[in-house]
Amino acid sequence: MVKESMMMKKHVNIFFPQWQGGKNKLTYEGAVEIKKNYLSKKPFVDVEVTLEDNDPIENDIIGYQSIVKQLEQCKNLIIEEKPTTIFTVGGGCDIVIAPISYLNSKTNGDLTVLWFDAHGDLNTPETSMSKAFHGMPLRVLLGEGNKKILDHAFSRLRPSQIVLLGTRDLDDAETQYIEEKNIHLVKVDDIESNENSVLDAIKSKGSENLYIHIDLDVIDPKEFSYVPIPVLGGLKIQTISRLLKALDKEFTILGLSLTEYQRSGEQTIHILQEIIDMGIAIKE
Secondary structure: OHHHHHHOOOEEEEEEOOOHHHOOHHHHHHHHHHHHHHOOOOOOEEOOOOOOOOOOEEOOEEOHHHHHHHHHHHHHHHHHHOOOEEEEEEOOHHHHHHHHHHHHHHOOOOOEEEEEOOEOOOOOOOOOOOOOHHHOHHHHHOOOOOHHHHOOOOOOOOHHHEEEEOOOEOOHHHHHHHHHHOOEEEOHHHHHHOOHHHHHHHHOOOOOEEEEEEEHHHEOOOOOOOOOOOOOOOEOHHHHHHHHHHHHHHOEEEEEEEEOOOOOOOOOOHHHHHHHHHHHOOOO
């Protein structure tokens, strides 16, 4: 039975260059650049994304119709593939809704989500001042937001499953929500002074299974500026690199996402290559 179970395990790489969530086609172009420079010889399944930019604000979300259609496509792709582990390249942070909620469902909630991001992404359509959906996906994963979008999630996270890492640019409503729900946040200074603070935060959750979400704006823009919304005071590249190696060694990584890259024109950036290599190599 063990051998049969092992044979049933399957990894899938998803390319999902959704840009409407940040209303910025440079994010789409950045994802395409990643695909050209790093993924050309790797097996990926694509989520088709429209390039039309005439979607109005609907239900307090910019690009609502395209976002709903594309999220549904991503969900159906995952249903068809039935993976055990997932690596997703985008696009905006909103591409992770189906992958994370699927793996959370598959593990019956035995999953810790590491959210490497300068921003909280915890707004609802009502609290968001920008109405940009890439500021809402973590709140959707927690079960709040537009009903039609919530229907494309496989499950709901609990606040106790989340660790925010390097988050430093929050709206007032997000700060209030984090405090009310007691969501674990490890600040940049704490990570830089003691990287074990991240490992300790994960161990306090009680799950060995991880989903690692990386929004590249978690990195200090003085070291990495190719993001749509840079925020000063981020993590150092070497810190991210060491953390990823430690996480890979100590925990079971079921999913990883790489998001919010803005085209640079450079052929190879080491930290991108490192994250991509790690994502492609994921195995349970």
